Amino acid sequence: MTGMIVSVGLAVMIGADGPAASLEANAVYASVREEGLTVGGQSIRLDGPRFTDDQTAQEQRETLRSLAGSDRAVEGLLRPSVTAPFLLSLEDRTVDGATIRSGDLFFAIQVDLDTIDPDALFGQEESGPVEAGNMRFEVQVLDDPGEGIDGSASARFVHSTGRLLDRIGVESTARVSASRSTDSVVVASRTDRQFDDHEQWPNRWWTIERQGTSESTGTPERYAGGIGYAKLTRLKDDPKTVLVELRFAFAEPNAWFNGAPILRSKFSLIAQDQIRRLRRELSR
Template sequence: MIGMIVGVGWVVLVGGADGIAASHEENGVYDSVRQEGLAVGGRTIRLDGPRFPDGQTAEEQREALRDLAGSDRAVEGLLRPSVTAPFLLSLKDETADGAMIRSGDLFFAIRVDLDAIDPETLFGQGDSEPVEAGNMRFEAQVLEDQDGEGGDSGSASARFVHSEGRLLDRIGVESTARVAASRSGDSVVVASRTDRGFDGHDRWPNRWWTIDRQGTSEVTGPPEPYSGGIGYAKLTRLKDDPETVLVELRFAFAEPTAWFNGAPILRSKFSLIAQDQIRRLRRELGR
Protein backbone atom coordinates (compact mmCIF):
# COMPACT_ATOMS: atom_id res chain seq x y z
CA MET A 1 0.00 0.00 0.00
CA ILE A 2 2.73 2.48 0.89
CA GLY A 3 4.36 1.94 -2.48
CA MET A 4 1.14 2.91 -4.26
CA ILE A 5 0.73 6.12 -2.25
CA VAL A 6 4.34 7.03 -3.00
CA GLY A 7 3.58 6.27 -6.66
CA VAL A 8 0.70 8.74 -6.59
CA GLY A 9 3.10 11.32 -5.19
CA TRP A 10 5.56 10.70 -8.03
CA VAL A 11 2.82 11.23 -10.61
CA VAL A 12 1.67 14.48 -9.05
CA LEU A 13 4.96 16.04 -8.05
CA VAL A 14 7.89 15.15 -10.32
CA GLY A 15 8.77 15.71 -13.97
CA GLY A 16 9.39 13.95 -17.20
CA ALA A 17 9.97 10.80 -19.23
CA ASP A 18 8.53 8.87 -22.13
CA GLY A 19 6.09 5.96 -22.14
CA ILE A 20 2.39 6.34 -21.38
CA ALA A 21 -0.72 4.39 -22.29
CA ALA A 22 -2.99 6.51 -24.47
CA SER A 23 -6.07 5.36 -22.52
CA HIS A 24 -6.94 3.19 -19.54
CA GLU A 25 -8.07 0.46 -21.94
CA GLU A 26 -4.49 0.25 -23.21
CA ASN A 27 -3.03 0.04 -19.70
CA GLY A 28 -2.25 -3.68 -19.55
CA VAL A 29 -1.19 -3.65 -15.90
CA TYR A 30 -4.44 -1.96 -14.83
CA ASP A 31 -6.38 -4.63 -16.72
CA SER A 32 -4.37 -7.52 -15.27
CA VAL A 33 -4.77 -6.57 -11.60
CA ARG A 34 -8.55 -6.63 -12.06
CA GLN A 35 -8.83 -9.63 -14.41
CA GLU A 36 -5.92 -11.92 -13.47
CA GLY A 37 -5.42 -10.76 -9.90
CA LEU A 38 -2.91 -12.09 -7.37
CA ALA A 39 -2.50 -15.86 -7.01
CA VAL A 40 -1.04 -17.04 -3.69
CA GLY A 41 -1.23 -20.45 -2.00
CA GLY A 42 -4.20 -21.71 -3.98
CA ARG A 43 -6.17 -18.45 -3.68
CA THR A 44 -6.67 -15.73 -6.28
CA ILE A 45 -7.63 -12.18 -5.32
CA ARG A 46 -8.81 -9.79 -8.03
CA LEU A 47 -9.19 -6.07 -7.43
CA ASP A 48 -12.62 -4.53 -7.88
CA GLY A 49 -13.16 -1.93 -10.56
CA PRO A 50 -13.22 1.73 -9.53
CA ARG A 51 -16.07 3.07 -7.45
CA PHE A 52 -15.76 6.31 -9.41
CA PRO A 53 -15.54 5.24 -13.06
CA ASP A 54 -15.09 7.68 -15.90
CA GLY A 55 -18.26 9.12 -17.37
CA GLN A 56 -20.16 9.74 -14.13
CA THR A 57 -22.15 12.95 -13.90
CA ALA A 58 -21.63 15.35 -11.00
CA GLU A 59 -24.80 14.00 -9.40
CA GLU A 60 -23.63 10.40 -9.76
CA GLN A 61 -20.28 11.26 -8.22
CA ARG A 62 -21.97 12.94 -5.25
CA GLU A 63 -24.29 9.97 -4.75
CA ALA A 64 -21.31 7.61 -4.82
CA LEU A 65 -19.52 9.83 -2.30
CA ARG A 66 -22.53 9.81 0.04
CA ASP A 67 -22.73 6.04 -0.22
CA LEU A 68 -19.02 5.78 0.54
CA ALA A 69 -18.80 8.30 3.39
CA GLY A 70 -22.25 7.74 4.91
CA SER A 71 -23.66 11.29 4.89
CA ASP A 72 -23.40 14.69 3.24
CA ARG A 73 -21.58 16.01 6.30
CA ALA A 74 -19.03 13.19 6.09
CA VAL A 75 -18.56 13.94 2.38
CA GLU A 76 -17.76 17.57 3.15
CA GLY A 77 -15.20 16.44 5.72
CA LEU A 78 -13.61 14.03 3.24
CA LEU A 79 -13.30 16.80 0.62
CA ARG A 80 -12.15 19.49 3.03
CA PRO A 81 -9.11 21.36 1.57
CA SER A 82 -6.86 20.61 4.52
CA VAL A 83 -3.71 18.60 5.16
CA THR A 84 -5.57 16.86 8.00
CA ALA A 85 -8.77 16.04 6.07
CA PRO A 86 -9.86 12.46 6.80
CA PHE A 87 -9.38 9.43 4.61
CA LEU A 88 -11.39 6.20 4.38
CA LEU A 89 -9.58 2.86 4.69
CA SER A 90 -11.16 -0.59 4.67
CA LEU A 91 -9.17 -3.82 5.01
CA LYS A 92 -9.79 -7.49 4.34
CA ASP A 93 -7.80 -10.66 5.02
CA GLU A 94 -7.88 -13.96 3.13
CA THR A 95 -6.15 -17.12 4.33
CA ALA A 96 -4.03 -18.95 1.76
CA ASP A 97 -1.63 -21.86 1.98
CA GLY A 98 1.43 -20.48 3.77
CA ALA A 99 0.30 -16.86 3.70
CA MET A 100 -2.26 -14.25 4.52
CA ILE A 101 -3.46 -12.10 1.64
CA ARG A 102 -3.98 -8.57 2.93
CA SER A 103 -6.15 -6.36 0.73
CA GLY A 104 -7.82 -3.01 1.09
CA ASP A 105 -9.40 0.12 -0.36
CA LEU A 106 -8.30 3.65 0.45
CA PHE A 107 -10.03 6.92 -0.49
CA PHE A 108 -8.85 10.49 0.05
CA ALA A 109 -8.99 13.87 -1.67
CA ILE A 110 -6.28 16.25 -2.82
CA ARG A 111 -6.37 19.75 -4.31
CA VAL A 112 -4.61 19.71 -7.66
CA ASP A 113 -5.22 20.52 -11.33
CA LEU A 114 -5.71 17.09 -12.94
CA ASP A 115 -4.73 18.48 -16.35
CA ALA A 116 -1.36 19.52 -14.91
CA ILE A 117 -0.60 15.95 -13.81
CA ASP A 118 1.63 14.20 -16.32
CA PRO A 119 1.44 10.41 -15.85
CA GLU A 120 4.76 10.06 -17.66
CA THR A 121 6.44 11.60 -14.63
CA LEU A 122 6.00 8.32 -12.76
CA PHE A 123 9.06 7.12 -14.63
CA GLY A 124 11.00 10.37 -14.45
CA GLN A 125 12.81 9.44 -11.25
CA GLY A 126 15.61 6.89 -11.18
CA ASP A 127 15.22 6.51 -7.42
CA SER A 128 12.67 7.61 -4.86
CA GLU A 129 13.58 9.16 -1.54
CA PRO A 130 13.43 6.57 1.25
CA VAL A 131 10.12 6.66 3.10
CA GLU A 132 9.85 5.81 6.80
CA ALA A 133 6.59 5.30 8.68
CA GLY A 134 5.39 3.03 11.47
CA ASN A 135 8.89 1.66 12.21
CA MET A 136 9.23 0.65 8.57
CA ARG A 137 11.38 1.87 5.72
CA PHE A 138 10.75 1.66 1.97
CA GLU A 139 12.60 2.81 -1.13
CA ALA A 140 12.16 2.22 -4.85
CA GLN A 141 14.22 2.42 -8.03
CA VAL A 142 12.92 2.70 -11.58
CA LEU A 143 15.00 0.27 -13.66
CA GLU A 144 16.46 1.24 -16.98
CA ASP A 145 15.17 -0.75 -19.96
CA GLN A 146 18.31 -2.83 -20.16
CA ASP A 147 17.89 -3.84 -16.51
CA GLY A 148 14.50 -5.44 -17.16
CA GLU A 149 15.81 -8.65 -18.63
CA GLY A 150 14.17 -10.74 -15.91
CA GLY A 151 10.58 -10.11 -16.96
CA ASP A 152 8.24 -9.00 -19.71
CA SER A 153 6.65 -5.60 -19.19
CA GLY A 154 3.75 -6.69 -21.39
CA SER A 155 3.22 -3.13 -22.59
CA ALA A 156 5.27 -0.35 -24.11
CA SER A 157 3.80 1.94 -21.45
CA ALA A 158 4.98 -0.19 -18.49
CA ARG A 159 8.23 0.15 -16.56
CA PHE A 160 9.94 -2.03 -14.01
CA VAL A 161 10.26 -0.66 -10.46
CA HIS A 162 12.36 -2.44 -7.84
CA SER A 163 11.43 -1.76 -4.21
CA GLU A 164 13.05 -2.72 -0.93
CA GLY A 165 11.50 -2.65 2.52
CA ARG A 166 12.38 -3.21 6.15
CA LEU A 167 9.37 -4.20 8.25
CA LEU A 168 9.37 -3.56 11.99
CA ASP A 169 13.09 -4.44 12.20
CA ARG A 170 12.10 -8.08 11.76
CA ILE A 171 11.62 -8.70 8.04
CA GLY A 172 13.50 -7.60 4.94
CA VAL A 173 11.72 -7.79 1.58
CA GLU A 174 12.37 -6.77 -2.01
CA SER A 175 10.43 -7.18 -5.25
CA THR A 176 10.26 -5.96 -8.83
CA ALA A 177 6.96 -4.76 -10.24
CA ARG A 178 5.56 -3.75 -13.59
CA VAL A 179 4.09 -0.27 -13.20
CA ALA A 180 2.04 1.55 -15.83
CA ALA A 181 0.27 4.90 -15.91
CA SER A 182 -2.50 6.13 -18.19
CA ARG A 183 -4.88 9.06 -18.44
CA SER A 184 -8.29 10.00 -19.79
CA GLY A 185 -10.22 13.24 -19.84
CA ASP A 186 -11.61 12.45 -16.39
CA SER A 187 -8.80 10.65 -14.58
CA VAL A 188 -5.27 9.33 -14.20
CA VAL A 189 -4.51 5.70 -13.32
CA VAL A 190 -1.31 4.16 -11.92
CA ALA A 191 -1.28 0.34 -11.70
CA SER A 192 1.33 -2.06 -10.35
CA ARG A 193 1.90 -5.82 -10.06
CA THR A 194 4.87 -7.88 -8.91
CA ASP A 195 6.48 -9.51 -11.95
CA ARG A 196 7.13 -13.17 -11.13
CA GLY A 197 9.61 -13.27 -14.01
CA PHE A 198 12.06 -11.76 -11.51
CA ASP A 199 11.81 -14.69 -9.06
CA GLY A 200 15.41 -15.73 -8.48
CA HIS A 201 16.81 -12.83 -10.52
CA ASP A 202 20.45 -12.16 -9.67
CA ARG A 203 20.01 -8.38 -9.32
CA TRP A 204 16.33 -7.56 -8.78
CA PRO A 205 14.74 -10.64 -7.15
CA ASN A 206 11.40 -11.16 -5.45
CA ARG A 207 12.41 -12.43 -2.01
CA TRP A 208 12.22 -11.89 1.74
CA TRP A 209 14.37 -12.76 4.78
CA THR A 210 14.27 -12.56 8.55
CA ILE A 211 16.25 -10.00 10.56
CA ASP A 212 17.52 -11.02 14.00
CA ARG A 213 18.93 -8.20 16.09
CA GLN A 214 21.65 -9.32 18.46
CA GLY A 215 22.80 -6.33 20.48
CA THR A 216 24.27 -3.82 18.04
CA SER A 217 24.58 -6.36 15.23
CA GLU A 218 22.10 -8.13 12.97
CA VAL A 219 21.88 -11.63 11.56
CA THR A 220 19.79 -12.21 8.44
CA GLY A 221 18.14 -15.49 7.57
CA PRO A 222 18.29 -17.24 4.19
CA PRO A 223 16.23 -15.60 1.41
CA GLU A 224 12.80 -17.04 0.62
CA PRO A 225 10.68 -16.48 -2.52
CA TYR A 226 8.13 -13.67 -2.30
CA SER A 227 4.81 -13.59 -4.20
CA GLY A 228 4.47 -9.80 -3.92
CA GLY A 229 1.28 -7.88 -4.61
CA ILE A 230 -0.94 -5.88 -6.93
CA GLY A 231 -2.59 -2.47 -6.79
CA TYR A 232 -3.89 0.55 -8.61
CA ALA A 233 -4.62 4.19 -7.84
CA LYS A 234 -7.21 6.14 -9.80
CA LEU A 235 -7.23 9.93 -9.54
CA THR A 236 -10.61 11.30 -10.62
CA ARG A 237 -11.61 14.95 -11.02
CA LEU A 238 -14.87 15.93 -9.35
CA LYS A 239 -17.23 17.40 -11.91
CA ASP A 240 -18.72 20.01 -9.57
CA ASP A 241 -15.35 20.99 -8.04
CA PRO A 242 -12.66 20.59 -10.73
CA GLU A 243 -9.77 21.53 -8.44
CA THR A 244 -10.58 18.59 -6.15
CA VAL A 245 -9.26 15.17 -7.18
CA LEU A 246 -10.46 11.99 -5.47
CA VAL A 247 -7.80 9.31 -5.07
CA GLU A 248 -9.12 5.74 -5.03
CA LEU A 249 -6.49 3.15 -4.17
CA ARG A 250 -7.02 -0.64 -4.18
CA PHE A 251 -4.34 -3.15 -3.26
CA ALA A 252 -3.60 -6.74 -2.25
CA PHE A 253 -0.34 -8.39 -1.20
CA ALA A 254 0.96 -11.64 0.22
CA GLU A 255 2.14 -11.76 3.83
CA PRO A 256 3.90 -15.11 4.43
CA THR A 257 2.71 -16.77 7.62
CA ALA A 258 6.34 -17.04 8.69
CA TRP A 259 6.57 -13.24 9.03
CA PHE A 260 4.33 -12.79 12.06
CA ASN A 261 2.61 -16.19 12.44
CA GLY A 262 -0.53 -14.74 10.85
CA ALA A 263 -0.97 -12.07 13.55
CA PRO A 264 -2.20 -8.67 12.23
CA ILE A 265 0.93 -6.84 13.39
CA LEU A 266 1.70 -5.37 9.99
CA ARG A 267 -1.99 -4.75 9.23
CA SER A 268 -2.27 -2.59 12.36
CA LYS A 269 0.23 -0.14 10.86
CA PHE A 270 -1.71 0.55 7.65
CA SER A 271 -3.77 3.46 9.00
CA LEU A 272 -0.68 5.17 10.42
CA ILE A 273 1.19 4.73 7.12
CA ALA A 274 -1.76 6.06 5.13
CA GLN A 275 -2.13 9.12 7.35
CA ASP A 276 1.60 9.89 7.20
CA GLN A 277 1.88 9.57 3.42
CA ILE A 278 -1.38 11.37 2.58
CA ARG A 279 -0.47 14.34 4.77
CA ARG A 280 3.02 14.42 3.26
CA LEU A 281 1.55 14.51 -0.25
CA ARG A 282 -0.90 17.27 0.65
CA ARG A 283 1.84 19.37 2.24
CA GLU A 284 3.97 19.04 -0.88
CA LEU A 285 1.02 20.09 -3.07
CA GLY A 286 0.42 23.06 -0.78
CA ARG A 287 3.92 24.31 -1.47
Protein backbone atom coordinates (compact mmCIF):
# COMPACT_ATOMS: atom_id res chain seq x y z
CA MET A 1 0.00 0.00 0.00
CA THR A 2 2.79 2.42 0.89
CA GLY A 3 4.41 1.87 -2.50
CA MET A 4 1.16 2.73 -4.25
CA ILE A 5 0.70 5.97 -2.29
CA VAL A 6 4.30 6.88 -3.08
CA SER A 7 3.50 6.20 -6.74
CA VAL A 8 0.52 8.56 -6.58
CA GLY A 9 2.73 11.23 -5.08
CA LEU A 10 5.35 10.82 -7.77
CA ALA A 11 2.75 10.94 -10.53
CA VAL A 12 1.36 14.18 -9.15
CA MET A 13 4.57 16.00 -8.41
CA ILE A 14 7.24 15.09 -10.96
CA GLY A 15 7.33 15.83 -14.70
CA ALA A 16 8.73 13.53 -17.38
CA ASP A 17 8.56 12.91 -21.10
CA GLY A 18 7.06 9.87 -22.84
CA PRO A 19 3.67 8.52 -23.93
CA ALA A 20 1.14 7.23 -21.40
CA ALA A 21 -1.11 4.28 -22.17
CA SER A 22 -4.85 4.78 -22.42
CA LEU A 23 -6.88 2.91 -19.81
CA GLU A 24 -8.06 0.43 -22.45
CA ALA A 25 -4.43 -0.28 -23.38
CA ASN A 26 -3.21 -0.53 -19.79
CA ALA A 27 -2.38 -4.22 -19.60
CA VAL A 28 -1.30 -4.03 -15.95
CA TYR A 29 -4.65 -2.54 -14.91
CA ALA A 30 -6.47 -5.23 -16.88
CA SER A 31 -4.31 -7.87 -15.25
CA VAL A 32 -4.99 -6.87 -11.63
CA ARG A 33 -8.72 -6.74 -12.43
CA GLU A 34 -9.02 -9.95 -14.46
CA GLU A 35 -6.16 -12.22 -13.31
CA GLY A 36 -5.61 -10.88 -9.82
CA LEU A 37 -3.16 -12.33 -7.29
CA THR A 38 -2.80 -16.08 -6.73
CA VAL A 39 -1.39 -17.28 -3.40
CA GLY A 40 -1.71 -20.67 -1.75
CA GLY A 41 -3.91 -21.99 -4.54
CA GLN A 42 -6.45 -19.16 -4.24
CA SER A 43 -6.89 -16.01 -6.30
CA ILE A 44 -8.16 -12.55 -5.45
CA ARG A 45 -9.10 -9.92 -8.02
CA LEU A 46 -9.46 -6.20 -7.43
CA ASP A 47 -12.87 -4.59 -7.81
CA GLY A 48 -13.37 -1.85 -10.36
CA PRO A 49 -13.31 1.82 -9.31
CA ARG A 50 -16.30 3.35 -7.57
CA PHE A 51 -15.72 6.59 -9.44
CA THR A 52 -15.98 6.21 -13.19
CA ASP A 53 -15.39 8.80 -15.90
CA ASP A 54 -18.98 8.67 -17.16
CA GLN A 55 -20.54 9.65 -13.82
CA THR A 56 -22.32 12.97 -13.51
CA ALA A 57 -21.51 15.39 -10.70
CA GLN A 58 -24.62 14.22 -8.86
CA GLU A 59 -23.64 10.56 -9.24
CA GLN A 60 -20.18 11.33 -7.88
CA ARG A 61 -21.75 12.98 -4.84
CA GLU A 62 -24.08 10.02 -4.31
CA THR A 63 -21.11 7.65 -4.44
CA LEU A 64 -19.24 9.80 -1.95
CA ARG A 65 -22.27 9.81 0.35
CA SER A 66 -22.56 6.02 0.18
CA LEU A 67 -18.90 5.70 1.13
CA ALA A 68 -18.74 8.37 3.84
CA GLY A 69 -22.20 7.82 5.31
CA SER A 70 -23.58 11.37 5.31
CA ASP A 71 -23.35 14.75 3.60
CA ARG A 72 -21.46 16.12 6.59
CA ALA A 73 -18.92 13.31 6.37
CA VAL A 74 -18.51 14.01 2.66
CA GLU A 75 -17.71 17.65 3.38
CA GLY A 76 -15.12 16.53 5.90
CA LEU A 77 -13.58 14.14 3.39
CA LEU A 78 -13.31 16.93 0.79
CA ARG A 79 -12.03 19.56 3.22
CA PRO A 80 -8.95 21.32 1.71
CA SER A 81 -6.72 20.46 4.64
CA VAL A 82 -3.64 18.33 5.24
CA THR A 83 -5.54 16.61 8.06
CA ALA A 84 -8.76 15.89 6.15
CA PRO A 85 -9.94 12.34 6.86
CA PHE A 86 -9.64 9.28 4.65
CA LEU A 87 -11.64 6.06 4.35
CA LEU A 88 -9.86 2.72 4.72
CA SER A 89 -11.45 -0.73 4.67
CA LEU A 90 -9.48 -3.97 5.02
CA GLU A 91 -10.16 -7.64 4.39
CA ASP A 92 -8.15 -10.80 5.08
CA ARG A 93 -8.30 -14.16 3.36
CA THR A 94 -6.53 -17.17 4.88
CA VAL A 95 -4.86 -19.42 2.30
CA ASP A 96 -2.35 -22.23 2.44
CA GLY A 97 0.77 -20.88 4.14
CA ALA A 98 -0.23 -17.22 4.06
CA THR A 99 -2.86 -14.52 4.49
CA ILE A 100 -3.93 -12.37 1.55
CA ARG A 101 -4.46 -8.89 2.93
CA SER A 102 -6.48 -6.53 0.76
CA GLY A 103 -7.99 -3.12 1.15
CA ASP A 104 -9.63 -0.04 -0.34
CA LEU A 105 -8.52 3.50 0.47
CA PHE A 106 -10.32 6.75 -0.46
CA PHE A 107 -9.15 10.33 0.09
CA ALA A 108 -9.13 13.71 -1.64
CA ILE A 109 -6.33 16.03 -2.72
CA GLN A 110 -6.37 19.59 -3.99
CA VAL A 111 -4.71 19.65 -7.40
CA ASP A 112 -5.53 20.42 -11.02
CA LEU A 113 -5.83 17.03 -12.72
CA ASP A 114 -4.63 18.54 -16.00
CA THR A 115 -1.25 19.27 -14.41
CA ILE A 116 -0.73 15.62 -13.47
CA ASP A 117 1.58 13.80 -15.84
CA PRO A 118 1.06 10.02 -15.44
CA ASP A 119 4.49 9.40 -16.95
CA ALA A 120 5.91 11.39 -14.03
CA LEU A 121 5.88 8.14 -12.08
CA PHE A 122 8.97 7.26 -14.07
CA GLY A 123 10.55 10.68 -13.91
CA GLN A 124 13.23 9.79 -11.40
CA GLU A 125 15.09 6.67 -10.42
CA GLU A 126 14.38 6.79 -6.69
CA SER A 127 11.66 8.24 -4.46
CA GLY A 128 13.83 8.24 -1.34
CA PRO A 129 13.08 6.30 1.85
CA VAL A 130 9.69 6.46 3.52
CA GLU A 131 9.29 5.62 7.20
CA ALA A 132 6.04 5.09 9.09
CA GLY A 133 4.81 2.81 11.86
CA ASN A 134 8.28 1.40 12.59
CA MET A 135 8.62 0.40 8.96
CA ARG A 136 10.84 1.68 6.18
CA PHE A 137 10.25 1.52 2.41
CA GLU A 138 12.24 2.54 -0.64
CA VAL A 139 11.08 2.56 -4.25
CA GLN A 140 13.37 2.65 -7.28
CA VAL A 141 12.45 2.86 -10.96
CA LEU A 142 14.59 0.49 -13.04
CA ASP A 143 15.84 2.03 -16.25
CA ASP A 144 17.48 -1.25 -17.26
CA PRO A 145 16.27 -4.41 -15.46
CA GLY A 146 18.79 -6.55 -17.37
CA GLU A 147 18.84 -9.07 -20.17
CA GLY A 148 16.07 -11.60 -20.65
CA ILE A 149 13.30 -9.46 -19.09
CA ASP A 150 10.21 -9.07 -21.25
CA GLY A 151 8.94 -5.50 -20.99
CA SER A 152 6.67 -3.17 -22.96
CA ALA A 153 6.72 0.44 -24.11
CA SER A 154 3.72 1.34 -21.93
CA ALA A 155 5.01 -0.16 -18.66
CA ARG A 156 8.09 0.15 -16.50
CA PHE A 157 9.62 -1.88 -13.70
CA VAL A 158 9.78 -0.57 -10.12
CA HIS A 159 11.75 -2.26 -7.34
CA SER A 160 10.69 -1.76 -3.73
CA THR A 161 12.49 -2.73 -0.53
CA GLY A 162 10.91 -2.81 2.90
CA ARG A 163 11.86 -3.38 6.51
CA LEU A 164 8.83 -4.42 8.56
CA LEU A 165 8.81 -3.81 12.31
CA ASP A 166 12.52 -4.69 12.51
CA ARG A 167 11.52 -8.34 12.04
CA ILE A 168 11.08 -8.91 8.31
CA GLY A 169 12.96 -7.73 5.24
CA VAL A 170 11.21 -7.89 1.87
CA GLU A 171 11.86 -6.78 -1.69
CA SER A 172 10.01 -7.18 -4.96
CA THR A 173 9.92 -5.87 -8.50
CA ALA A 174 6.62 -4.76 -10.00
CA ARG A 175 5.47 -4.00 -13.51
CA VAL A 176 3.79 -0.58 -13.38
CA SER A 177 1.74 1.23 -15.99
CA ALA A 178 0.17 4.70 -15.92
CA SER A 179 -2.84 5.84 -17.97
CA ARG A 180 -4.90 8.96 -18.36
CA SER A 181 -8.23 10.12 -19.74
CA THR A 182 -9.92 13.50 -19.77
CA ASP A 183 -11.14 13.14 -16.19
CA SER A 184 -8.83 10.61 -14.54
CA VAL A 185 -5.36 9.15 -14.11
CA VAL A 186 -4.71 5.50 -13.26
CA VAL A 187 -1.51 3.90 -11.96
CA ALA A 188 -1.56 0.06 -11.80
CA SER A 189 1.06 -2.29 -10.39
CA ARG A 190 1.68 -6.02 -9.99
CA THR A 191 4.66 -8.06 -8.81
CA ASP A 192 6.34 -9.51 -11.89
CA ARG A 193 7.15 -13.24 -11.68
CA GLN A 194 10.07 -12.77 -14.09
CA PHE A 195 12.00 -11.41 -11.12
CA ASP A 196 11.35 -14.28 -8.69
CA ASP A 197 14.96 -15.41 -8.81
CA HIS A 198 16.53 -12.37 -10.43
CA GLU A 199 20.14 -11.85 -9.40
CA GLN A 200 19.80 -8.12 -8.72
CA TRP A 201 16.08 -7.34 -8.31
CA PRO A 202 14.48 -10.49 -6.84
CA ASN A 203 11.09 -11.11 -5.25
CA ARG A 204 12.08 -12.39 -1.81
CA TRP A 205 11.76 -11.97 1.95
CA TRP A 206 13.87 -12.85 4.98
CA THR A 207 13.73 -12.73 8.77
CA ILE A 208 15.70 -10.22 10.84
CA GLU A 209 17.01 -11.15 14.27
CA ARG A 210 18.40 -8.48 16.57
CA GLN A 211 20.74 -9.11 19.48
CA GLY A 212 21.74 -5.87 21.15
CA THR A 213 23.31 -3.63 18.52
CA SER A 214 23.92 -6.45 16.05
CA GLU A 215 21.52 -8.29 13.80
CA SER A 216 21.47 -11.31 11.53
CA THR A 217 19.23 -12.31 8.64
CA GLY A 218 17.62 -15.62 7.78
CA THR A 219 17.73 -17.49 4.49
CA PRO A 220 15.77 -15.58 1.80
CA GLU A 221 12.48 -17.10 0.63
CA ARG A 222 10.59 -16.37 -2.59
CA TYR A 223 7.88 -13.74 -2.17
CA ALA A 224 4.51 -13.84 -3.96
CA GLY A 225 4.15 -10.05 -3.81
CA GLY A 226 1.00 -8.12 -4.54
CA ILE A 227 -1.21 -6.11 -6.90
CA GLY A 228 -2.81 -2.70 -6.77
CA TYR A 229 -4.06 0.34 -8.61
CA ALA A 230 -4.76 3.98 -7.80
CA LYS A 231 -7.36 5.99 -9.72
CA LEU A 232 -7.36 9.78 -9.49
CA THR A 233 -10.68 11.25 -10.64
CA ARG A 234 -11.65 14.90 -11.09
CA LEU A 235 -14.61 15.99 -8.96
CA LYS A 236 -16.90 17.46 -11.60
CA ASP A 237 -18.60 20.09 -9.44
CA ASP A 238 -15.26 21.13 -7.89
CA PRO A 239 -12.59 20.64 -10.60
CA LYS A 240 -9.65 21.53 -8.33
CA THR A 241 -10.48 18.56 -6.10
CA VAL A 242 -9.27 15.10 -7.11
CA LEU A 243 -10.67 11.91 -5.59
CA VAL A 244 -8.10 9.18 -5.03
CA GLU A 245 -9.18 5.56 -4.69
CA LEU A 246 -6.57 2.93 -4.09
CA ARG A 247 -7.17 -0.82 -4.14
CA PHE A 248 -4.52 -3.36 -3.20
CA ALA A 249 -3.85 -6.96 -2.20
CA PHE A 250 -0.65 -8.65 -1.10
CA ALA A 251 0.60 -11.89 0.37
CA GLU A 252 1.72 -12.09 3.99
CA PRO A 253 3.42 -15.44 4.65
CA ASN A 254 2.46 -17.07 7.97
CA ALA A 255 6.16 -17.16 8.86
CA TRP A 256 6.19 -13.35 9.16
CA PHE A 257 3.98 -12.93 12.23
CA ASN A 258 2.37 -16.38 12.65
CA GLY A 259 -0.79 -15.11 10.97
CA ALA A 260 -1.38 -12.41 13.62
CA PRO A 261 -2.67 -9.05 12.28
CA ILE A 262 0.36 -7.13 13.54
CA LEU A 263 1.20 -5.65 10.15
CA ARG A 264 -2.48 -5.02 9.37
CA SER A 265 -2.79 -2.87 12.49
CA LYS A 266 -0.23 -0.42 11.02
CA PHE A 267 -2.10 0.27 7.77
CA SER A 268 -4.15 3.20 9.07
CA LEU A 269 -1.06 4.89 10.51
CA ILE A 270 0.85 4.39 7.25
CA ALA A 271 -2.05 5.75 5.19
CA GLN A 272 -2.37 8.82 7.40
CA ASP A 273 1.35 9.53 7.25
CA GLN A 274 1.61 9.15 3.49
CA ILE A 275 -1.57 11.05 2.64
CA ARG A 276 -0.55 13.99 4.81
CA ARG A 277 2.91 13.97 3.31
CA LEU A 278 1.42 14.08 -0.20
CA ARG A 279 -0.94 16.92 0.71
CA ARG A 280 1.87 18.94 2.28
CA GLU A 281 3.94 18.56 -0.88
CA LEU A 282 1.02 19.69 -3.03
CA SER A 283 0.40 22.73 -0.82
CA ARG A 284 3.93 23.94 -1.61
